[in-house]
Amino acid sequence: CTLVLDSKTSTPLIMQGDCDSRVTPASTFKIGLAAMGFNEGILKDAHNPTFPFREGYPDWGGDNWKQPTDPTRWLKYSVVWYSQQITHRLGKEKFADYVKRFQYGNADVSGDPGKNNGLERAWIASSLKISPMEEAGFLSRLLNGTLPISPEATAKTIALVETLPDKPNGWTIQGKTGAAFPRRADGSFDHAKSWGWYVGWARRDDRTVVFARLLQDEKKEEPRTSLRARDGILAELPAILAKN
Numbered sequence: 001c002t003l004v005l006d007s008k009t010s011t012p013l014i015m016q017g018d019c020d021s022r023v024t025p026a027s028t029f030k031i032g033l034a035a036m037g038f039n040e041g042i043l044k045d046a047h048n049p050t051f052p053f054r055e056g057y058p059d060w061g062g063d064n065w066k067q068p069t070d071p072t073r074w075l076k077y078s079v080v081w082y083s084q085q086i087t088h089r090l091g092k093e094k095f096a097d098y099v100k101r102f103q104y105g106n107a108d109v110s111g112d113p114g115k116n117n118g119l120e121r122a123w124i125a126s127s128l129k130i131s132p133m134e135e136a137g138f139l140s141r142l143l144n145g146t147l148p149i150s151p152e153a154t155a156k157t158i159a160l161v162e163t164l165p166d167k168p169n170g171w172t173i174q175g176k177t178g179a180a181f182p183r184r185a186d187g188s189f190d191h192a193k194s195w196g197w198y199v200g201w202a203r204r205d206d207r208t209v210v211f212a213r214l215l216q217d218e219k220k221e222e223p224r225t226s227l228r229a230r231d232g233i234l235a236e237l238p239a240i241l242a243k244n
Contacts, residue, residue: 001132002233004240007140007201007208013244022105022129023214026178026226027078028197029104029123034071034160035142036098037086038153046072046160057081071160075176080124087119095119101148104138105130112187125180125189132212135199139210143201161200168238175200175211179226182216193217196225198233202241211237 001019005012025032037043050070059065064077074082087095092109095118100107108127111118122128130138141147145154161174178197181189196215201208213233215225 001212001214003132003136004209004211005136005140007143007210010140013209014240019132022131023195024125024180025105025123025128025130026180026195026197028135028176028178028199029128030075030078030083031157031161031176032102032104032138033083033086035147035149035153035157036090038156039149040090042086042089043071045156051082051085075160075162078177084120092119102138105134125183132214135212136210139199139201143208143210169242171202171204171241173200173202173234175230177226177230179224192220194225196229198226198230202237209241
């Protein structure tokens with residue numbers, strides 16, 4: 001799916017492919033987690049709190065995941081264990097309530113069947129699923145200040161999402177990647193058919209658009225799917241915005 005919407009009117013500027021089927025949000029869910037974390041005071045600002053890496057934490061992200069991590073570093077390197085620090089501090093009930101009130105996809109944070117691991121990985125190839133159209137709706141609610149969080153939490157969440165250095169035609173672009181492998185029937189991961197997301201928004205003057213690009217590989221490719229999703233939509237966005 002390639003989707004670009006006006007954030008105020010929800011008018012599609014472009015909508016190509018299947019933008020209504022739900023899949024795992026993967027690390028794009030960190031935007032939602034940031035909103036919860038700031039609203040609850042778990043997250044203080046862009047650099048507080050810093051949590052240390054501990055043995056036993058997810059470390060498949062390599063050395064970047066084995067460092068003390070603050071909110072900025074968390075989003076930059078998509079550090080899964082930092083997400084888990086937030087969800088565990090929220091607790092099951094509050095976490096589930098936030099996701100429901102955010103109207104985030106199917107709002108199912110139960111995790112893998114029978115494993116009681118919703119706080120660890122509901123958003124990573126597990127129970128929580130969202131469509132590109134729903135991602136765009138969630139981002140619009142964040143940007144329009146209509147999520148059930150404080151104005152301060154809203155502002156801090158928006159500011160935390162990575163801002164790209166380039167400003168094509170004066171547009172400021174912020175976004176987040178996400179990637180995950182689908183599960184086979186036996187529960188194993190299909191490493192050849194990775195999902196790759198890039199979601200975010202572009203602002204110029206008083207206009208804001210939200211976008212979502214979702215890819216799924218047919219075979220393992222390089223660079224990884226999420227980076228191709230990001231680079232693809234960023235290459236096309238200036239022309240899409242120029243026409244609209």
